[in-house]
Amino acid sequence: MAGAAVVSAVVLLVLAWYFRPWLHTTVYGVYTTPVIPLAAAIGLVLAGVARRYLGPFVSGQIGVFVFIVVLVASVSVTGLLAGEELGKATMESVGTASSLSETDPGKPRVVTKAVASRYASNTLNFPQYRIEGGDITVRDGTPYWSYALAPDGAFNYYTKRQHGTVLVDMTRQNAEVDTVVGDLKKGVGPAFYNNYRFAMFKQANYLVAYDDPFMVVHEGDQHIAVPYTKPEFHWFPLPYTTPEWGGVVLIDSDGRIEDLSPTEAREHPVLQDQKLYPFELTRQKVAATKYRNGIVNTFTSHEDEIEVAPVPGEGNDQPFLVFTEDGPEYVVAVEPYGQAQGLKEVWTVDARTGEYEIYTPSRSLFGARKATDYVRQAARTTDWNRFRPSEPIPVVVDGQLYWQVRVVPSDSSGIAYTAFVNARSTDVHEVSTTAEVAAFLRGDPVATGRDDEPAPGDRTPTIVVQRVAPNGTVIETLEVYGNETVRVVQGNTTATASG
Incomplete structure (x- = not known):
């Protein structure tokens, strides 16, 4: 019996080691929660004391109960401690910007994520595959929404690999879709033995948190890039962890995996011009700055407290990646805590270096949420039961801050028009075409209708x-x-x- 138990234990350990990618969520959760050993120690000590008076069964129940109570209480406290540490560390390291970078008119962000997904699905001509994902990539200097061509259906899931990459030009209002065909040995979407994630956890860093993957097409070859964060441990007054940028994993079409540090990723030829900094880390660090005046302040007076502005985006929220004359940047607009909807700060993060800057307006400006209200007010003839404003992103033209709002049909079938809302004057400028968007971003005059013709958005084509x-x-x-x-x-x- 003892021999059989040993053999079973060895077999379980071998299987657990081989399938360790499936156990990552649990293992990483325990690894980044260092209060677990503390809670376990307190539970064992109290169970040992109770054992002398109440017997093994009751003392065991007491030990488990104490462990759970201490763990839940400790996790709640350490969550606040981690938020305060992350927020204050972010405030200490952030630079101050006197102005925001001018938006690159050659790389306008025209197509929203929801519309791009619809374009990619509508033009798909592979009955055994579907699109999966949806993230921004750059090819030959042009930003695209990228999707994996993943197996569709149970049979194909087990028998096929990722078949290619679907690219939707985000700078063109109409459907400009390009499909790069070619099977990836380790790709997005298939069963574990053909899956990038399973291979990545076995060959790259295991005790890290990976962001969503995005496709990179470089010189005709397909690659999968995955930014990740790693935990930084803090031990006082209770043990807890905060995330920091760890690097980027790059997987080529033959399944070769490179685990790159941030510096190595910036120097890698395949990743030139690509965003590298983790999306989730950007939002997490900016949101954590609400603790800049301490934990107590967030439960009492809320002095100088902020919140990341909620915006309409159909599954896509801040931060938004914008292309400026200084390169790709994550942009996060924050509002004062509570009911106020004014613009308190704009955070920009270099998407390649992870350098943070904060811009505080010198005068009152309204925020992203209010911009959508002004778009609705300006377009009185638009049927808002059939259309909706989406993804208000901040853009800078000739030193002026505007909210660029795309108005899309409810089914995300395209872009009806784009509205630029001046964040100070509330003036709304509606444009209908890609050329007009680029002209506005260049600061050129944009014709919005002749005297005998209604402006775009108010007129009906013949x-x-x-x-x-x-x-x-x-x-x-x-x-x-x-x-x-x-x-x-x-x-x-x-x-x-x-x-």
Whole structure:
């Protein structure tokens, strides 16, 4: 019997070691909760004392009860301690910005995440695959929404690999979708023996927290990049951990895995121009600055307390990645705690170095939530039962802060128009096309309608011309107004239609 028990224990240990990626959530949770040994020690000591008077069974129950109570109480306290430590450390290391970086007009963020997902799904022409993920990548200097072409259905899940990468140009209002085809040995979506995550936990750093992956297409080759954080331990007054940037794991199409430090990631040729800093860490650190005046303040007077502004984004929330003339930056707009919706601070984080800066407006500006209200007020003829404002991102044009709000149909089938709301004057500028968005970001005058014609968003086209793909997806739309004409050329035949 003893021999069989030993053999069973060895087999279980071997299986646990091989399938350790499946145990990561539990193992990492225990590893980053150092109060567990303390709670266990207190429970054992009290159980030992009780054993002398109450017997082994009752003392065991007391020990378990004490362990649970001490653990729950300790985790609650250490959660507050970790938040305060992270917030104060962030405030101590952040730089002060006198102004915000000008937005790069050559890389406008036009397509929202929800619309990009719809574009990617509508143009998909692989019946055995589906799109998975949705994150920003850069190819040849242009930012795209990237998706993995993952196996679809139970049979394909076990028998196929990731088949490629779907890229949606985020700088173009219409559906500009490119699919890079090629199986990845370790990819996103298939069963564990073909899955990047299972391989990554076995070959890269195990005791870290990985962000969501994003696809990188470099010189025609596909790669998976995964930023991650690692815990930093603190021991007084109770043991707890706070996250810090650990690096980036890079996986190529042949399944080779590189665990890169932040410096190595910035120097790697495949990751040039890519965002590298973890998204979740950005939000977590900025949100933790609400503890800048201490834990007690957050439960009493709330002096100088902030909160990350909640914004409409259809599954996509702050921070938003924007491309400025100084490079890619995460931008987080924060409001005062409570009912106030003014703009208290704008945090910018270099998406490649992780350097934080804070911009505090010298005059009163309204925040992201209020910007969507002004868009609704300005477009009185828009049917807000069928459309919604989405992803208000801060952009800077000629030193002026604007909220760039995309108005999209309820089914996320496209971009109806884009509204730029001046954060100081509340003026709303509506533009209809990609060219007009770029012109506005350059600071060029943008025609918003002639005297005899309503402005974009308020006018109704007399002719709508759509370029349609074989599968029925609308690739491009041309709206014709007033006395404009449409000329169609086919071979040597020309036909003209008047608007």
